[in-house]
Amino acid sequence: MIDNPFCYGKTVDDPFFYGRKNELEEIKLSMRNATNLIMYSPRRIGKSSLVIKALKDLEAEGHPTVYIDFFKVSSREKFIELYAREVVRPLKSWEKGLQWIQGLVRGIQPTMGLDQSGLPELRLSIDPVQTARAFEDIISIPAKSKQEKCWVVVFDEFQEIEKLNGESFEKELRAAFQHHKEVSYLFLGSQRHLLLNMVSRKDRAFYNFGKLFQLQKPSEEDAVTFLAERFNAGGYSVSGELIREILDSTRGIPYYVQYLGAEIWECARLASKTPGEIHRQALARLLINQSDYFQGIRSQLTAFQVKLLSSVAWHCYGSYETSFLQKYRLYPTSSVQKAFKRMTDLDILEKQHNQFRIADPFFELWLKQQS
Numbered sequence: 001m002i003d004n005p006f007c008y009g010k011t012v013d014d015p016f017f018y019g020r021k022n023e024l025e026e027i028k029l030s031m032r033n034a035t036n037l038i039m040y041s042p043r044r045i046g047k048s049s050l051v052i053k054a055l056k057d058l059e060a061e062g063h064p065t066v067y068i069d070f071f072k073v074s075s076r077e078k079f080i081e082l083y084a085r086e087v088v089r090p091l092k093s094w095e096k097g098l099q100w101i102q103g104l105v106r107g108i109q110p111t112m113g114l115d116q117s118g119l120p121e122l123r124l125s126i127d128p129v130q131t132a133r134a135f136e137d138i139i140s141i142p143a144k145s146k147q148e149k150c151w152v153v154v155f156d157e158f159q160e161i162e163k164l165n166g167e168s169f170e171k172e173l174r175a176a177f178q179h180h181k182e183v184s185y186l187f188l189g190s191q192r193h194l195l196l197n198m199v200s201r202k203d204r205a206f207y208n209f210g211k212l213f214q215l216q217k218p219s220e221e222d223a224v225t226f227l228a229e230r231f232n233a234g235g236y237s238v239s240g241e242l243i244r245e246i247l248d249s250t251r252g253i254p255y256y257v258q259y260l261g262a263e264i265w266e267c268a269r270l271a272s273k274t275p276g277e278i279h280r281q282a283l284a285r286l287l288i289n290q291s292d293y294f295q296g297i298r299s300q301l302t303a304f305q306v307k308l309l310s311s312v313a314w315h316c317y318g319s320y321e322t323s324f325l326q327k328y329r330l331y332p333t334s335s336v337q338k339a340f341k342r343m344t345d346l347d348i349l350e351k352q353h354n355q356f357r358i359a360d361p362f363f364e365l366w367l368k369q370q371s
């Protein structure tokens with residue numbers, strides 16, 4: 001049986017990775033030169049996949065690398081543990097790694113834990129009385145243990161640091177990093193508003209820390225080539241028209257390109273239907289699968305915000321134009337203003353010129369289904 005030729009829900013690499021040639025080179029160039037970068041984009045555009053790919057290449061060139069996902073950082077101890085694991089990862093023997101890291105970080109010790117499948121696993125943990133020292137030691141490893149090529153340190157979903165007694169954590173990191181002239185730091189963030197606040201406000205620790213980089217969607221041309229090649233690998237001869245429809249309904253967002261591609265491939269395998277029918281059926285399946293996720297987003301909003309959002313969905317865009325506000329009975333204007341701002345801060349809406357659009361094309365479809 002042929003496996004589904006598409007992949008979504010985890011970071012991807014070849015053969016599931018497309019486009020991004022220039023971005024990959026740009027990131028690697030900055031990282032080789034110890035320049036700091038701050039990369040942002042909405043979720044699911046492909047930041048993590050791109051940066052992990054760059055890290056693989058840089059590691060092969062001899063750069064020591066550290067990758068930490070801040071969604072996994074629940075405390076300062078956890079941060080130290082994850083960092084330490086990254087630092088010892090390339091060393092062939094665990095004993096050697098342990099010995100090395102114990103010489104560098106005070107209060108670090110091996111413990112037994114369980115991995116995701118419940119099997120015993122050797123881990124590193126921190127003696128609680130030594131946390132402050134261990135933190136200081138671990139973050140200075142890239143500056144202290146210099147190697148031929150510079151260290152590259154990536155913090156993914158960095159805006160999450162705010163949830164961890166943010167201010168002091170941020171300040172301590174910055175205080176140390178500003179002396180690390182020969183280390184490349186790369187921060188990634190999905191919440192534009194939070195991340196940009198961290199680096200563009202004068203009162204924040206990471207003000208002006210690095211070059212801003214907004215990751216855009218891959219080009220349409222790359223998406224078309226990818227879709228044709230993947231369907232072909234999956235034994236389905238796709239029409240140019242269906243590829244067009246996929247790009248239209250996903251607006252070229254890589255996650256949805258792969259997700260809808262996967263659903264279409266499944267539907268096409270199960271029954272022989274016309275491309276139009278397959279597309280509709282695949283869309284319906286995708287919307288059902290995403291329903292919990294969309295409900296989660298909607299539940300953060302007030303009744304008025306949901307009303308405004310549904311109006312935007314039906315109207316294709318929202319604005320302060322009287323025709324829009326009157327048609328959907330949206331008043332007072334101050335509430336509309338507040339709701340637009342909150343939903344833009346949450347990245348649910350995207351503002352372009354004076355129009356607000358729903359960022360996620362399938363959330364838009366789902367909202368229409370619900371009202």
Ligand SMILES: Nc1ncnc2c1ncn2[C@@H]1O[C@H](COP(=O)(O)OP(=O)(O)O)[C@@H](O)[C@H]1O
Nearest residue numbers: 008009010017018044045046047048049254255
């Ligand atoms: N370059 C790419 N080529 C193909 N698919 C991609 C690419 N980047 C992202 N994707 C798709 O999008 C999904 C989310 O990617 P991810 O890198 O986790 O995005 P982000 O970190 O921006 O949230 C992946 O599971 C994959 O399906």
Ligand SMILES: [Mg+2]
Nearest residue numbers: 047048049156
């Ligand atoms: Mg990511």
